[in-house]
Every structure is written in structure tokens, then in C-alpha cells.
Amino acid sequence: MPPPGVSLNIMDARHKRDGYGSISHPSLLFSQDYQQLKEFCVTRRVKFIDDMFPPDRKSIGRGILSPSDLAQVEWLRPAVSKISQNPSFVVRGLSRFDFGQGVLGNCWFLASIGALTFQDHILRQVAPLEQGFGENYCGLFHFRFWRFGKWVDVVIDDKLPTINGRLIFIQSRNQNEFWPALLEKAYAKVCGSYTDMNAGTPAEAMVDFTGGVHMCIKLSDPPPDLWELMSRAARYGALLGCSTPQGETSSFTLSSNGLVQGHAYTVTGVIEMLSGGRPVKMVRLWNPWGKGEWNGDWMSASEAEHDREKCLSVANDGEFWMSLEDFCRFYIDLDMCGLNPNFLDEDSSFHWRTSMVEGRWVAGTTAGGCMNYKDSFWTNPQFRVKVCSESTKGKGEKNILVSLMQKHDKRNRHLVQNHHIGFSIFEGEPPSMGKFTASFFSSQAPVAQTKMFMNAREVEEFLSLKPGEYLIVPSTFHPNESASFLLTILCRTESHSSYQTLIDRKSRTDEKQML
Structure with a gap:
């Protein structure tokens, strides 16, 4: 195994498209294979029940429903219950007007679905439309989400929580249409429970829908x-x-x-x-x-009827x-x-190249905190980026987007404690020993950095950097905060990123003593 803090995966994002974890070959959440499970259920003529997200109180979670409401919850399948007379996955296309929010505080997720309905090709990747309640129906559905650098296929059964025969959470305008409720259930499984979907930002779900x-x-x-x-x-x-x-x-x-x-x-x-x-x-x-x-002023005197x-x-x-x-x-x-950076700049004479790097901050070794902690900041993971002259089309034009996303290993989303994260960018030639030391950072100011450290899943900055060699140092605000992260670099035309070789513990100790 690599030593703690070493980047485990450095690649041009294009290299992953057709590999494991790509949209065409997604990894499997909990190793559940949709095709194998469906073949088993259809052959045995049984309805699928998901043991990894069972139809019980644990999957709903605590705090969203009162004890009396929880006691009334009944998990029903659309095809074999009174929920619907003629259930369909999709009825007359997909639209933001197909659904409305239920008792769950996941407006951030539903707002993202609303945006997703405008992009049919993306929606079909997230919610494969060939599934339904017709031939070979066995109560099994699947959806795909991008999770921290890879696409994941998520399997669910179609047992939905109801009270008095009505769906508790997302509400379909047409009682026969179930893609919204099933999509919500699949994402609840990813989050750990329905309650774990409470509170968030549209960015989280939009990134998980696109990987973009x-x-x-x-x-x-x-x-x-x-x-x-x-x-x-x-x-x-x-x-x-x-x-x-x-x-x-x-x-x-x-x-x-x-x-x-x-x-x-x-x-x-x-x-x-x-x-x-x-x-x-x-x-x-x-x-x-x-x-x-909105009931405020919008256009009180339009000349064009x-x-x-x-x-x-x-x-x-x-x-x-x-x-x-x-x-x-x-x-x-x-x-x-x-899906791609084209919306950043529509100049067709330039293209964007994406590099993606996985890394980790480890308390006591590679979690040095922000620049306020001068003695330890240099121990953070370091990444080199070369900005080529071809990537700049004019003075002040933004030509690089840097995104830092922290990853978590908690099963339940509400247990995740995001650290305050950010990054600093320095200009300088690579050192002969392979890693910039404390002496470099004590004498150099960053040429760019995040405006503030935020306790968000992701922070990003769209920047203008002149041609040259740069160093990106991602960090938590305080030292000794352990977490994994994903660093994504988008640079116009060309970008070469590499991980600086970590020096061993003895060398780090000696450097501190020298300073």
C-alpha cells in the first residue's frame, strides 16, 4: 500500500470513461448486480426485496416522522397494491411538473431533478428508461449516480413508504407515474436513509447526476x-x-x-x-x-404583448x-x-483538459492545516500543474478551474462532518528533492487561493494564471483533520499535473528542526 497521503490515483479524466466506474461500466453499490438480480428473480418468479435498504423504519430514519406516523407506514409496491390502477415508470415523457415535494426537506434534491428534466440524455443515464412494470417485472429497479470520481449503479426494490395508501415523500402529479419516487428512493439508499436527505444544496445532487x-x-x-x-x-x-x-x-x-x-x-x-x-x-x-x-415586480410595462x-x-x-x-x-x-466545461468559455478555438487526482489528509503526517500553521502547512499533499502558453488567449482571461471535493466514509449522510477546506496555488519550479518544504512557503505568497475555507463538500475557483509552473496545496483549515479528497483541475488546451513525491518522516522532522 502507498504511504498515507500519497495520491492513489492520477489520471486524465478521459482515461476513465470506458473503464470501471465509468458511466458505461459503473461500479456496483454493495456489489449488487442489477442484471444478475433480475435474471434470478425472473427465473424464480419472485419479487425482489432489497436487504441492503430494507422496507422498514431504519430506511426512513429518525426524526422526519412522528412515532404515530411511523406506526402507520406501509411499504407498498405500485404494481400489486392500491397505490395505482395502472403503474408506469414514465407517463407521457419526463417533466419538472411531474412531481412535487413531500414531507421530506430535500428541496435541494428535487430542484436538481427539475433541472435534470431539461437534459433528456443525462436523465436517461441516471434513470435508465428501459425498466418498468411490464414484461419481466420483478419489483427491481436501478439508477446511476456519480459519487466522488466514479459512477455507481444503485439497485432498489419498488416498495415505497405510504400512509393510508398515499406516498409520504415525493408526490407524483399522475398517480400512475413512479420514476420520481423510485429515483428519490435510490438516492436515499446512497445517503443512508430518507432522513439523511434532509438539508443540502442543489450542487451536491447536480454533480451526482452529471459527474460534471x-x-x-x-x-x-x-x-x-x-x-x-x-x-x-x-x-x-x-x-x-x-x-x-x-x-x-x-x-x-x-x-x-x-x-x-x-x-x-x-x-x-x-x-x-x-x-x-x-x-x-x-x-x-x-x-x-x-x-x-414570486409576487414581486417582474415586467410592469412591457411594450411587446x-x-x-x-x-x-x-x-x-x-x-x-x-x-x-x-x-x-x-x-x-x-x-x-x-457535463463538460464548454459553458465556461464558448470559444471553439480552445478546448479544456481535465485531470483528476485522489488524495488524503492524515492526522500527524499529511494534514498540515492552512497557511496560518507555518510549521506544518508544507506537509500537506502537493500537486504540480503546468499552464502552457497556448492555454491563455488574453490578459486576465480565466483559463483554469480548480475544484476540491472532500470524500467521506460514513454510511449515513447526516453523520458526515465536513471540514473547512480550501487550497492555495504557488508559482515556482519543482524542487530538486521532490517536495516544497517549509522554507519555500515562508518566503512565497500564493498567487491564487480559495476566497475562504468552507465546510462544504466542494469548493472551487475559476482563475486566470499566466504560463508557468504552479503548485496546488489542498488543505483543511485546522491541522490533524483526516479526510480523503478529490482534486479536479480543468485547464484550457493543456494541463500536466503530477503528485510531488512525499519525503519520509525523518526528513520532515529534520526540516522542522532546521527552521
Whole structure:
């Protein structure tokens, strides 16, 4: 085994596409093979029951239902119960209007599904549409999610939790359509239970749906090209989600303007129209509740009647329009996630290359903390990146996206304690001994770094770096915090990344004594 902290996997992301853990050859959650299980069940004429996510209280989890409600829960199969007269996996296509949120606080997940319905090719990867309740039905379904660098196939049975014959969690508009409820159940299995899906951000699910490139924009300080970036993301089929700020309480509170505090929404459209003879940038949003809409000003004096009708919300389906200015005023985060980095820059004369590196911080050896801890910062894992001249098309143009995602080994999502993580980037030639030491960091300031350390699953920065050799140092804020991580580097045209050879414990000790 490699020593602690050594990168276990360094590869160009293209090399993994057709290998184990790719979308075409996903790994198997709990080693459950969908094809083998289906063949067994069909041959034996039995209905599948998932022992790894059984239809019982443990799979629902604690705290989401009262003891009296838990006592009434009945797990029913759509095809052999009164839940539905004629169950189907999909009825007349897939749409954000197919479902609404149930009693579970997973609006972040549903907002991401809403965005997913606009990208049929991605949705079909996540939710294979050849499955259903017809021939060879055996109560077995499967879904695919990207989890920390690899695609995972997730098997479930179709027993769904109900009370008095009604689904408890995600609600389908058509009582015969079950892809939303089954997709939710599969993700609940990944998280550990339904309760483990409580609270989150759209970015988490959108990345798990795509395995793609994620960028988060703080709308309190948006970039000057926000509109161009949003428009480009929409054109390239990226998933877009956003969140409102938390209210005074942790519960979802309806504001006087119709927006829900501490709630996730889907961005479903961006267009520019005329109002008072001037162009107005408009954003369309959707509430996963399937109802409840913005009631503020949107376009009070449009000169174009057809534009006015286009933005006029008639049905109370949770979807509405608002101006870009109001969007930035009343929402705090915008998450964009695309299958590839094309939405970052549509210049066809450049392409993006992705490198992905797995590593680990180990307390006492490679968990040195942030730069505040001068004596230990240098012990963090170090990665070299070479930015080529061909990757820069102009001064100040952003040409590299760095993403740091921490991985966890907990079965249940609510038990995960995210560390505050970030990274610093330094310019410099590789040292002869293979690893930059404390003396280098004491004399060099980073040329770029995360704006702040955040206790989030992922942090990222979109940067402009001139041609040269760079060192990326990912770290937790405090030293001696152990965790695995995934470092992804996207660089325009070319990027060469390599892991700096770790020096042994004795050498590290000597270096500290010298300083």
C-alpha cells in the first residue's frame, strides 16, 4: 500500500470513461448486480426485496416522522397494491411538473431533478428508461449516480413508504407515474436513509447526476459577466439551481414576496425582453413544492404583448419569472453544473483538459492545516500543474478551474462532518528533492487561493494564471483533520499535473528542526 497521503490515483479524466466506474461500466453499490438480480428473480418468479435498504423504519430514519406516523407506514409496491390502477415508470415523457415535494426537506434534491428534466440524455443515464412494470417485472429497479470520481449503479426494490395508501415523500402529479419516487428512493439508499436527505444544496445532487463541472456564484457579489455565463450555461445544457437565504428560523418560511426562505429553486430559463423600450434580462425559476410563486415586480410595462404573455404566470405550478436584478437581490447562490466545461468559455478555438487526482489528509503526517500553521502547512499533499502558453488567449482571461471535493466514509449522510477546506496555488519550479518544504512557503505568497475555507463538500475557483509552473496545496483549515479528497483541475488546451513525491518522516522532522 502507498504511504498515507500519497495520491492513489492520477489520471486524465478521459482515461476513465470506458473503464470501471465509468458511466458505461459503473461500479456496483454493495456489489449488487442489477442484471444478475433480475435474471434470478425472473427465473424464480419472485419479487425482489432489497436487504441492503430494507422496507422498514431504519430506511426512513429518525426524526422526519412522528412515532404515530411511523406506526402507520406501509411499504407498498405500485404494481400489486392500491397505490395505482395502472403503474408506469414514465407517463407521457419526463417533466419538472411531474412531481412535487413531500414531507421530506430535500428541496435541494428535487430542484436538481427539475433541472435534470431539461437534459433528456443525462436523465436517461441516471434513470435508465428501459425498466418498468411490464414484461419481466420483478419489483427491481436501478439508477446511476456519480459519487466522488466514479459512477455507481444503485439497485432498489419498488416498495415505497405510504400512509393510508398515499406516498409520504415525493408526490407524483399522475398517480400512475413512479420514476420520481423510485429515483428519490435510490438516492436515499446512497445517503443512508430518507432522513439523511434532509438539508443540502442543489450542487451536491447536480454533480451526482452529471459527474460534471460545477461552479458556484455568490449573488451578493456576482461577476460582471453573470448574464453571459448564465446564458451560455443554458445553451450548453448545464443544470442550474439556486437558493434563498435562511430566515430567522430553520423552518421554511414564506416571505411576503412569495419566496420561501432557506429554500432551493431550479433555474428553468433565461431570456432578454423589452420593457419601457429598454432590454430587460429575465430569469425563470421553479419551486419544487409545485406551488408558491414570486409576487414581486417582474415586467410592469412591457411594450411587446407576446413577451408579456410569455412571462405571465397563470397556472399555480411553482414556476415564475423575475428580473436578473431581483434574482441577485433575493437569492444568495447560483449553482451551475455541466457535463463538460464548454459553458465556461464558448470559444471553439480552445478546448479544456481535465485531470483528476485522489488524495488524503492524515492526522500527524499529511494534514498540515492552512497557511496560518507555518510549521506544518508544507506537509500537506502537493500537486504540480503546468499552464502552457497556448492555454491563455488574453490578459486576465480565466483559463483554469480548480475544484476540491472532500470524500467521506460514513454510511449515513447526516453523520458526515465536513471540514473547512480550501487550497492555495504557488508559482515556482519543482524542487530538486521532490517536495516544497517549509522554507519555500515562508518566503512565497500564493498567487491564487480559495476566497475562504468552507465546510462544504466542494469548493472551487475559476482563475486566470499566466504560463508557468504552479503548485496546488489542498488543505483543511485546522491541522490533524483526516479526510480523503478529490482534486479536479480543468485547464484550457493543456494541463500536466503530477503528485510531488512525499519525503519520509525523518526528513520532515529534520526540516522542522532546521527552521
